[in-house]
Amino acid sequence: MNDLTPTPEDRTAKLKGLGTSRKRVEDARFTQGKGNYVDDIKMPGMLHGDFVRSPYAHARVKSVNADAAKALPGVIAVLTAADLAPLNLHWMPTLAGDKQMVLADGKVLFQGQEVAFVVASDRYVCADAIELVEVEYEELPVVTDPFKALEPGAPVLREDLAGQTSGAHGARRHHNHIFLWETGDEAATNQAIAAAEVVAEEMVYYHRVHPCPLETCGCVASMDKVNGKLTVFGTFQAPHVVRTVASLLSGIEEHNIRVVSPDIGGGFGNKVGVYPGYVCSIVASIVTGKPVKWIEDRMDNLMATAFARDYWMKGRISATKDGRITGLHCHVTADHGAFDACADPTKFPAGFFHICTGSYDIPVAYVGVDGVYTNKAPGGVAYRCSFRVTEAAYFIERMIEVLAIELGMDAAELRSKNFIRKDQFPYNSALGWEYDSGDYHTAWDKALAAVDYAGLRREQAERVAAFKRGETRKLLGIGLTHFTEIVGAGPVKNCDILGMGMFDSCEIRIHPTGSAIARLGTISQGQGHATTFAQILATEIGLPADSITIEEGDTDTAPYGLGTYGSRSTPVAGAATAMAGRKIRAKAQMIAAWLLEVHDGDVEWDIDRFVVKGAPERFKTMKDIAYAAYHNAIPGIEPGLEAVSYYDPPNMTYPFGAYVCVMEIDVDTGTHEVRQFYALDDCGTRINPMIIEGQVHGGLTEALAIAMGQEIAYDEIGNCKNSTLMDFFLPTAVETPHYTTDHTETPSPHHPIGAKGVGESPNVGGVPAFSNAVHDAFRAFGLRQAHMPHDHWRIWKIANQLGLHG
Amino acid sequence: MGKKMQIALTVNGEAHELLAEPRELLIYVLRERLNLTGPHAGCETSHCGACTVEMNGKSVKSCTVFAAQANGATITTIEGLGSPDSLSVLQQSFREHHGLQCGYCTPGMITRAHRLLQENPDPTEEEVRFGISGNLCRCTGYQNIVKAILAAAATINGAKEAAE
Numbered sequence: 025m026n027d028l029t030p031t032p033e034d035r036t037a038k039l040k041g042l043g044t045s046r047k048r049v050e051d052a053r054f055t056q057g058k059g060n061y062v063d064d065i066k067m068p069g070m071l072h073g074d075f076v077r078s079p080y081a082h083a084r085v086k087s088v089n090a091d092a093a094k095a096l097p098g099v100i101a102v103l104t105a106a107d108l109a110p111l112n113l114h115w116m117p118t119l120a121g122d123k124q125m126v127l128a129d130g131k132v133l134f135q136g137q138e139v140a141f142v143v144a145s146d147r148y149v150c151a152d153a154i155e156l157v158e159v160e161y162e163e164l165p166v167v168t169d170p171f172k173a174l175e176p177g178a179p180v181l182r183e184d185l186a187g188q189t190s191g192a193h194g195a196r197r198h199h200n201h202i203f204l205w206e207t208g209d210e211a212a213t214n215q216a217i218a219a220a221e222v223v224a225e226e227m228v229y230y231h232r233v234h235p236c237p238l239e240t241c242g243c244v245a246s247m248d249k250v251n252g253k254l255t256v257f258g259t260f261q262a263p264h265v266v267r268t269v270a271s272l273l274s275g276i277e278e279h280n281i282r283v284v285s286p287d288i289g290g291g292f293g294n295k296v297g298v299y300p301g302y303v304c305s306i307v308a309s310i311v312t313g314k315p316v317k318w319i320e321d322r323m324d325n326l327m328a329t330a331f332a333r334d335y336w337m338k339g340r341i342s343a344t345k346d347g348r349i350t351g352l353h354c355h356v357t358a359d360h361g362a363f364d365a366c367a368d369p370t371k372f373p374a375g376f377f378h379i380c381t382g383s384y385d386i387p388v389a390y391v392g393v394d395g396v397y398t399n400k401a402p403g404g405v406a407y408r409c410s411f412r413v414t415e416a417a418y419f420i421e422r423m424i425e426v427l428a429i430e431l432g433m434d435a436a437e438l439r440s441k442n443f444i445r446k447d448q449f450p451y452n453s454a455l456g457w458e459y460d461s462g463d464y465h466t467a468w469d470k471a472l473a474a475v476d477y478a479g480l481r482r483e484q485a486e487r488v489a490a491f492k493r494g495e496t497r498k499l500l501g502i503g504l505t506h507f508t509e510i511v512g513a514g515p516v517k518n519c520d521i522l523g524m525g526m527f528d529s530c531e532i533r534i535h536p537t538g539s540a541i542a543r544l545g546t547i548s549q550g551q552g553h554a555t556t557f558a559q560i561l562a563t564e565i566g567l568p569a570d571s572i573t574i575e576e577g578d579t580d581t582a583p584y585g586l587g588t589y590g591s592r593s594t595p596v597a598g599a600a601t602a603m604a605g606r607k608i609r610a611k612a613q614m615i616a617a618w619l620l621e622v623h624d625g626d627v628e629w630d631i632d633r634f635v636v637k638g639a640p641e642r643f644k645t646m647k648d649i650a651y652a653a654y655h656n657a658i659p660g661i662e663p664g665l666e667a668v669s670y671y672d673p674p675n676m677t678y679p680f681g682a683y684v685c686v687m688e689i690d691v692d693t694g695t696h697e698v699r700q701f702y703a704l705d706d707c708g709t710r711i712n713p714m715i716i717e718g719q720v721h722g723g724l725t726e727a728l729a730i731a732m733g734q735e736i737a738y739d740e741i742g743n744c745k746n747s748t749l750m751d752f753f754l755p756t757a758v759e760t761p762h763y764t765t766d767h768t769e770t771p772s773p774h775h776p777i778g779a780k781g782v783g784e785s786p787n788v789g790g791v792p793a794f795s796n797a798v799h800d801a802f803r804a805f806g807l808r809q810a811h812m813p814h815d816h817w818r819i820w821k822i823a824n825q826l827g828l829h830g
Numbered sequence: 831m832g833k834k835m836q837i838a839l840t841v842n843g844e845a846h847e848l849l850a851e852p853r854e855l856l857i858y859v860l861r862e863r864l865n866l867t868g869p870h871a872g873c874e875t876s877h878c879g880a881c882t883v884e885m886n887g888k889s890v891k892s893c894t895v896f897a898a899q900a901n902g903a904t905i906t907t908i909e910g911l912g913s914p915d916s917l918s919v920l921q922q923s924f925r926e927h928h929g930l931q932c933g934y935c936t937p938g939m940i941t942r943a944h945r946l947l948q949e950n951p952d953p954t955e956e957e958v959r960f961g962i963s964g965n966l967c968r969c970t971g972y973q974n975i976v977k978a979i980l981a982a983a984a985t986i987n988g989a990k991e992a993a994e
Contacts, residue, residue: 056914
């Protein structure tokens, strides 16, 4: 050893592995405007397709006359349901076991529904032709309220389901009813609640919103009739699933379909579904023999693809007088819109909503969810959350607050009193989940100390007194949340999408000179996979992250996987990456032993090399081993150094966090100011703290949008009232507060590196934190529940209804 | 459709002449005719700013500017602000401070920040937040974007001071 020998610390640092705030490899490209998003793709002879959409929410389509459109120079084709019917593509299966019209088949069921697909030489001609398509409609009665939709005399929406008394998820009790999904023990829950000393009951509505990524959905479909190969570039959060579905629908064999997700400009759940635009582009390309591009505009995006939430959650929670929770009952009326196109694992029509016992040790619980059809857009995607987990977290965190009011108790103390204790993990919840790990009290106490919770409550009491004396018109709200997520779907035994098990994968190829490429079944939409997955590997195989290329999204090259949503990439594909890395290391160990002329068991792993036990000066680095793997003829060992792992997770992961939002509210204008936001996240092992922090900032801002202004609302005749960015709230830098992030680290016991996923936690925890702050500000004046979004007008109304305007 | 018009543009220092319909939007001329795909279309209603470019020394939303209105204009897009061999201070600063995630708003955001720092070389945090409020980002929550712009301003001002 001499001074030039790198220390173990130097060698570890050089890898830029786990725990490093490694700068992103994606950024050089993106900061120069050199990303490659779907609308950047140009192919020779490429045509443009776009939709004629319904202005009505419910109407019979009497006729579609495309003659004038077809006569316009540059128009190649106009497709209607009649053209797709011979191919049996006028309807398509949804991810939720229902079916959805690709193009209006006799009637339309929501405003913005796709009626005809115009294919033309460029986007301008296409837009002109859309204006020339004459559609004759006969208006039908509209129902946009899920409760009214279930009334006996409600309009029949889905005539195609006439006489069908059961669907993919069991019995249908009404023509607009989709399913009733139940879990837990209702009788025991009712008994516990009936016997309880204190019961709080509340209807909690989580309004309809939209993920609204900055890039809308789109694709370029190209059927090469010479070699029989269909290539589809598109905004797909799950490209492999799209390939399989495309194959099943079209009859084209899967090896003849290549699906590519290029750079994606944000997904947030919007890009999980299969949309009519994809189907029509593919058909149009097959028909014309030319590439066809379809790109949504913002109105199309907000009106037609992928809403989220729209859950009416009726809750009852019971407790002892001193605040020990004894039972939780929840019935949800779930507005699914015109088609049940929810993106949930097949066996879970309400997603993982039954994580709604949250962070609390609740002995008995019941959940029933009624899915309902209305004249609204289909979707029901997980907008920056694991399937329906935000709804669940919002529900329980509101119920806790309402119970605290009922008990006359501090809401922080009530939470602390009911947390699942550290020694209870793994914890089996009343609704059937096995929480893998957690340390809620530590996180909670840290959060409360960080914000000086006692001090805040004192300040709040003083403020209320000053308000009552007429000295101020501003109230102070302290929004608390302790959320538990369930992410990383999931174990194939109970998680699949249309029968496709929700494992994920990683394939690694080490190059002879000691660099590598790894391909995964996931696809980044801004999460920085190219950066972070290389870090996992760097630590596993001892090659610098900078020497590892990560590739995703091309089904011709990447191993099969179920894609990126529901915070599943790190829990599932990240695990596959670590496991594949370990296979590489296992073979490397044999090669190293051979090179060092010792037995396999006589060498041990040390950061970036195998060393002979007890003789650290005798070693082979991974770089040496990589070269030898290819170029030394080693007896009994195949040349090459590659590995593949398909990882079927044994359980979900359960990230959690403690958030505190301190908000000033102006009683007279309804405006608010977030004075402080403290977010403590526990996502288990931290791969890249810089990226985690960025995810938290972003998720909290989406939570701010949802809680404080964003909504997709309809009027009584089914007009979508928020179909442009003028009407649909996305916060700017001015409205967005400053966030303070913090963490605890409770590794997942079953994940190879202990990681749990973090991208969605801030949205799951953020929405109740913002909303609870609004509620808390008015608690002293008797407010129990006010529905989101808490925009200025609605906050003003709260104040007004509480008589605070004098 | 209308009669095509002859349009002359100087984009990133390069002169272009082309025929465009009067209704053709600058964003599509840049993206589809000149292959400058850095600016993105996010809303086509001037709200999101993904299409932001610089026209005659001002930030504009190129999704609501007709190419005809840009006749004779000098335009700078993200592609004109740095090169692979030499990233601009802002481009480096966005990377350094994790001021981007999916990258879709980034070209417009950096182009806007570039103009902002010309207009106000030493902005406060509040001025930066207001100055980029025409550019939406769905991923970052802006905190690191603001940090990146303030850091870039400090770097540029530090370099200026050192040169003086």
